[in-house]
Amino acid sequence: MDENKKTKTRDMIEEKYKWKIEKVYKNTSEWEKDLDNLKKYVPKITEYSGKLGDGEKLLEFYKIDEEASRLAEKLYVYAHQRYDEDTTNTEFQTLKSKIDSYLSEFKSAESFFIPEILALPEGLIQRQFEKFKDLKKYEFAINDILKMKPHVLSKKEEKLLAAVSDCLEAPGNIFSMLSNADMKFPNVIDEDGNEVELTEVKYGKFIKSKNREVRKRAFNVLFNTYKNYKNTFAEALSSSVKNFVFQSKVRNYKNSMEYSLTPNDIPLDVYNNLIEAVDSSLKESLHRYVKIKKKLLKLDEIHMYDLYVPIVDNVKEHIEFEDAVKIVKEGLKPLGEEYLQIFQQGVNDGWIDVFENVGKRGGAYSFGSYDTMPYVLLNYNYEMNDVSTLAHEMGHSIHSYYSRKNQPYIYANYSLFCAEVASTTNESLLINHLINNEKDKNKKMYLINQQLEQIRTTVFRQVMFAEFEKTVHEGIESGSPFSGEDYCRLWHELNVKYFGPEMFVDEEIDMEWARIPHFYSDFYVYQYATGYSAANSFSKMILDGEKNATEKYKEFLKSGSSDYPIEVLKRGGVDMTTSKPLNDTIDTFNKLLDMLDKIQ
Missing domain, CATH: 1.20.140.70 (Oligopeptidase f, N-terminal domain)
Incomplete structure (x- = not known):
């Protein structure tokens, strides 16, 4: 070598x-x-x-x-x-x-x-x-x-619940063992004509393949294998939901959604409004996206296995880390000089572990404590995705920096509901800068498509998951059982509704619900959409030059968990009890579609 x-x-x-x-x-x-x-x-x-x-x-x-x-x-x-x-x-x-x-x-x-x-x-x-x-x-x-x-509950009852906690978590453990350890997929033919065993990791690559037959075969093999275990997955999911419903009743909540959202003081309307706002926007947003993608891919008929293939190839660039720092700082200029100085301080003072080395943990994260620097682990590989990752993780770290500098220890950690807001705001500002300043047509289309896919998968897809979850919980709470066929039928109907008349909704997709581990962490997925929408609203206010937008955003960064997450976001000027943040995100999505339609 x-x-x-x-x-x-x-x-x-x-x-x-x-x-x-x-x-x-x-x-x-x-x-x-x-x-x-x-x-x-x-x-x-x-x-x-x-x-x-x-x-x-x-x-x-x-x-x-x-x-x-x-x-x-x-x-x-x-x-x-x-x-x-x-x-x-x-x-x-x-x-x-x-x-x-x-x-x-x-x-x-x-x-x-x-x-x-x-x-x-x-x-x-x-x-x-x-x-x-x-x-x-x-x-x-x-x-x-x-x-x-x-x-x-009483001490005796709490002790009893604690004693059966492992049993209550059993459905999620069964799902994990079945999907990660016991299930084996048949072989498929890859892009080079080689026969390879399909895995979940390889599927992620194949479903983006430019070779349509490769992604179609992988799609069919994956979901038909899941179908062989349909009844087992259905029983695991139903048992998980029943366990959660049981706990909500035992703890005197009206329903399982209230049990999940109330401890963080999240109004139930936040969840319900999210679904309603997306449902009302589907025709002019996601349905149009499918139509444009079908045209750009030059397809007579667009199928579910065509969704993830990029409309243009990634333009390979070699970006040195020092240049990545400059690119990110340029994109974050709207946040002001103080923010940029903290960013550079982090680079200079040793917050970041940049490159891969033998034995180093993979991926990327931001992590630290009240009395340490907010460290960032990267595995930088000189590509544009790595530049975006730098912006994302430094968003987390600077959020932590501001929070720890301005809050006592007890309130210094921000809530899970707000956890991805600062990192996504950084990404949003960066991609906006890159799109607006890119002259090369293919690069610009690639960047626009990246942002569209981010919104499609983080907002539309997660809200579809949230709608599925809400329907299932309400059904089981009312005493209606869910069989494998019921889950498949509901999932198929949701895909038809979300993707619209241009999409051929293949029956194989009906089993996709069985792949989603987040359904075993009840009412969790909606937070991806709320976090992204809040970040997009912050980004929009800052870029539109709204009065005191940057100062308000920094007020959010400084707030930690000194109040409930909805109130902390309000300090920054984003009210998640209204549909405005989501509408802002859908508006961004539609404007990107306009750009893509015009440029191609």
């Missing part, structure tokens, strides 16, 4: 391209000392059990628990990120194993806190807020716990 094509070992990577994890701990011995220090906290924490009705003791608990938690997170970050640098390194494997196993003991020591707060007499905590002013900082967090009170 050409030496230049070999994956480098860690010591062959220039220091400027490695994250500065040594700023957390200089070496393992320093880490070990702090692990010993952490272990001294557990007996101190447990001393507060039974004493939280006293405001002074409650305040002491919060302070000592914060000290311990911050130390635990720092240890966790160092161990995990050293391990991710080189997963074959036995020293780092040991560190990771040590902190992972100890954290379960640490969490067990804290476990008395929430049940004890919930068991306190009515009004006692409120009186402590008045008596001890320093407790005011924790008022939102405590009230968030107290909100759960009507849904918390």
Whole structure:
């Protein structure tokens, strides 16, 4: 093999391209000392059990628990990120194993806190807020716990539910074992005429193949194999939904959707409005997209297996990392000089681990703690997708940076509902910049198609999933059983509705519901669409030059979890209780379609 094509070992990577994890701990011995220090906290924490009705003791608990938690997170970050640098390194494997196993003991020591707060007499905590002013900082967090009170059972009942938690998670585990371990797919013929075994990973490549027969064969083989297990997948999914419905009833919620959304104070209208807004836009948006794609691919008839093939080939470019930084910063200029300075600070100060090396974890992520830098792991490979990934992950990290700088520890982490907003806003600003400044017709079409596909898969597709999930839950809650045939029929009807009259909805697609792992995490998928819509609204307001748009967006970044996610987004000027964010996204989609129609 050409030496230049070999994956480098860690010591062959220039220091400027490695994250500065040594700023957390200089070496393992320093880490070990702090692990010993952490272990001294557990007996101190447990001393507060039974004493939280006293405001002074409650305040002491919060302070000592914060000290311990911050130390635990720092240890966790160092161990995990050293391990991710080189997963074959036995020293780092040991560190990771040590902190992972100890954290379960640490969490067990804290476990008395929430049940004890919930068991306190009515009004006692409120009186402590008045008596001890320093407790005011924790008022939102405590009230968030107290909100759960009507849904918390007796100690005996809670213990019983905890004991059967593994059983309640069994359907998801069965799905995972069946789809990932036990199912085997027949061989298919690839682009070069070779017979290869189909896998889920290979399917992702084949369904984008320019060779229509390759993607058609892969499509048919995959879904016909799933069809062989239709009844098993149906029983697993029905059991999962029934378990969730059972828990919602036991915990005194009106229905399973309320059980999922209420803890984060998400109005049910957010979910329902999302589906209604997409349904009303399908004709002028997704149906039109299918029609244009059919024309650009020069097809007499467009099938479900044609959806993922790009309308133009990816234009190969070799982009050095330093140039990627410049491109991203250019795209993020509308966010202002302060944001760009933080971005450059991250590059200069060692937030980012840039290149692949032997043993390094794959993919990309942003991760850190209150007392570390918001690190970014990349596996940069000089392509435009890697530039976009840099913008995305730095969006997460700068969100964390702002939040940690402006919030106390207890509110420094942003909620799951808001987690992808900042990263997607960065991507949206970047792709807008690239499209507007690209002169080459094919490159421009490629970029437009990339953005259209992002919206199609993150918004339209996920809302279709959300509509399926809502229908299934409501049916099972009303006592209607769902068979494999019922699931297939519902899925087929949704595909017909979403993709419109130009699309030939192949019967094989009827089994696609069986492939979706997120259906075992109830009412989760809608958050992809809400997160993207919120990000698109932020991007649109900033690019349209709306008054104080950038300042409002930074207010959102600084808010952490100091309020419920809907309220945090409102601070930035995005109201997810209205249909405006989604309508903004659909408007963006339609404008991209106009550009594509005009340019081709």
